[in-house]
Amino acid sequence: MHPGPRSGLAAVSAALLAMSRHLEVRDVLKTIVASARELLDAQYAALGVPDDHGGFAQFVVDGVSDAQWKAIGPLPRQHGILAAMLREGRPVRLDDVREDPRFEGWPDAHPELADFLGLPVRDGDEIIGALFLANKNCARTRGGCGFTAEDEDLLGILAQHAAIALTNARLYERSRELTIAEERSRLAHELHDAVSQKLFSLRLTAQAATALVDRDPARAKDELHQVAALAAEAAEELRAAVVELRPAALDEDGLLATLRTQIQVLDRAHTARVTFSGHGLRALPAAQEEALLRVAQEALHNALRHSGAANVHVDVARRGRGAVLRVTDDGRGFDPTAVRRAGRHLGLVSMRDRADGAGGTLTVESAPGKGTAIEMEVPGG
Numbered sequence: 001m002h003p004g005p006r007s008g009l010a011a012v013s014a015a016l017l018a019m020s021r022h023l024e025v026r027d028v029l030k031t032i033v034a035s036a037r038e039l040l041d042a043q044y045a046a047l048g049v050p051d052d053h054g055g056f057a058q059f060v061v062d063g064v065s066d067a068q069w070k071a072i073g074p075l076p077r078q079h080g081i082l083a084a085m086l087r088e089g090r091p092v093r094l095d096d097v098r099e100d101p102r103f104e105g106w107p108d109a110h111p112e113l114a115d116f117l118g119l120p121v122r123d124g125d126e127i128i129g130a131l132f133l134a135n136k137n138c139a140r141t142r143g144g145c146g147f148t149a150e151d152e153d154l155l156g157i158l159a160q161h162a163a164i165a166l167t168n169a170r171l172y173e174r175s176r177e178l179t180i181a182e183e184r185s186r187l188a189h190e191l192h193d194a195v196s197q198k199l200f201s202l203r204l205t206a207q208a209a210t211a212l213v214d215r216d217p218a219r220a221k222d223e224l225h226q227v228a229a230l231a232a233e234a235a236e237e238l239r240a241a242v243v244e245l246r247p248a249a250l251d252e253d254g255l256l257a258t259l260r261t262q263i264q265v266l267d268r269a270h271t272a273r274v275t276f277s278g279h280g281l282r283a284l285p286a287a288q289e290e291a292l293l294r295v296a297q298e299a300l301h302n303a304l305r306h307s308g309a310a311n312v313h314v315d316v317a318r319r320g321r322g323a324v325l326r327v328t329d330d331g332r333g334f335d336p337t338a339v340r341r342a343g344r345h346l347g348l349v350s351m352r353d354r355a356d357g358a359g360g361t362l363t364v365e366s367a368p369g370k371g372t373a374i375e376m377e378v379p380g381g
Contacts, residue, residue, distance in 0.1 A: 026357045028169040029060040032162045036133060037062045039158060040151050043135035044111060047121070047162065049128065049287075050086055054078050057287030058357050064111065071109035074359075074379060080104035085118050085130045091156070092118040095146050097134065111135075117147040119155050121162045123235050128166060131159050157224060160231040164202075167235050198234040202227060255289040256281055256316060259296055263314055270304050272329075273311045280318035288378045291358035292316070292325050298347045299327035299374045307331025307372060321380025322360075328373045333366045351376070 029047055037045035044063040051057040055077055061069060078086055080102050085092055094100055097116035106113070118132030133155070138145045209223035253261070256278040267274040284292075296314055303312045309331030316325050336348075348364065351374070355362035360378035 025058070025166065025169040026060070026353055028165045029058060030062070032131070032158065032165060033060050033062040036131060036155060036158055039154055040117070040133050040147065041137045042117075042133040042147075043137060044113065045131075045133045047129055047131045048076070048082065049166070050078055050130070051285035051287055053285045055285060057285055059359075068109060068111065072107050073109070081116070081118065082130055082132075085120050085132070086127055089120045089122070089127050091120075091152055092116065092132075093147055093149075093152055115146040117151060117155060119152070119159045121159045121166070123163045123167060124232070128163060131155065131162055157227065160228050160235075164199075164231045164235040198230050202230045202234070205230065255284070255292060258293060259314060259316065262297070263300070266300060266304065272304055272309050274300070274304070274314075275312070276314045278316040281316055281323055282318060282321075282380070284323060284378065284380065288323075288358045288360070291354045291360070292323065292376060292378065295351045295354050295362070295374070295376045296325055296327060298351050302347065303327065303329040303331060303372065307333070309371070319377060322378050323380075324375060324377045326373060326375045328371065330371045333368050333370045333372050335368060336364045336366055 029049070033045045033047045036042075036047075042063070044061065046059065046061045048056040048060075049058040059076065064072075076082060081092060081097060081100065084102050094116045096114050097103055098114070113134040115136055116132065116134050118130060120127045121129035121131055133147070136145060136147055136151075205223050205227050209220045209227065212220040212223060259278065260276050263274050263276040296316075300312065300314065303309050307329050309329035312327070312329045314325070314327050316323060352362050355376050355378070358378050360376055362374070362376045364372070364374055366372040
């Protein structure tokens with residue numbers, strides 16, 4: 001049964017509140033997608049964040065089991081309906097996506113999709129993602145099913161939230177990566193001053209619309225327009241901060257040169273011998289290169305600060321169309337099972353999240369007295 005307007009707006013408010021509860025980009029993406037599927041009562045929902053190489057840096061689905069997702073295979077490319085949405089920046093609402101001339105088919109293991117609703121996620125003039133749903137849960141009577149114009153409007157509101165949530169989460173992840181105390185203080189101050197009041201206003205405005213939707217729809221519509229305006233303003237301020245924090249060395253020098261330089265500095269700064277080898281690597285999407293860099297930095301920090309190692313080695317190599325990073329040390333090691341139970345000790349959860357967000361895998365090999373090896377593999381673009 002299709003949820004009524006009140007429950008729909010409540011779902012929008014829930015997505016907004018998730019910005020304060022979930023600060024990891026992957027968690028925010030999952031919350032947005034689950035909220036969209038609940039909001040429009042669809043079987044499937046997905047949100048793709050494009051990279052600059054014709055693929056997706058991140059792609060999150062809801063309504064597809066882990067086993068199904070694994071069987072589907074690699075992340076989709078930017079083609080067909082998805083490419084049109086990203087390129088043209090317009091909503092796409094179809095009674096049957098399979099009959100659209102832009103439809104290029106799905107992998108054999110992919111669920112069968114019929115009615116389809118997709119919207120670009122915008123940050124100002126930039127399209128930063130594509131949010132779409134398929135197979136509305138309703139009786140399949142002749143002409144009586146499928147996504148409506150009202151569904152499109154509601155998803156549009158959620159897309160506004162998605163833009164600000166994504167930018168906010170990215171800003172938070174950047175802030176965690178800063179190592180200079182003054183930079184952390186400056187970022188926290190700017191984030192609070194520029195955004196916190198707008199986020200508070202957004203929440204109150206969404207709640208007001210929820211209260212008004214039944215007795216005064218016109219006023220509720222005005223409140224929702226205000227939600228969109230506030231979201232756009234906050235997203236623009238956050239976008240500027242995120243661009244400022246993008247690591248310049250990685251953009252300018254590439255992954256291998258950036259790692260080599262940082263490891264040379266660490267080798268001079270620590271008593272442990274820190275070495276690097278890199279070979280045969282092809283250019284990767286920016287999101288994957290940054291994930292590899294951040295995991296390498298986290299693993300190096302652990303080895304140099306906690307393991308007591310005399311030698312630490314970092315190796316990056318091509319594997320198929322992708323790459324594999326391996327950080328090894330001869331330190332005291334640990335029991336990975338015990339650390340997993342201990343939560344975020346040694347940053348392993350953060351490293352796994354980064355690998356997952358880049359479409360890759362992370363494995364940890366260690367034992368007390370046997371040193372540690374951390375390996376991360378990512379697919380090609």
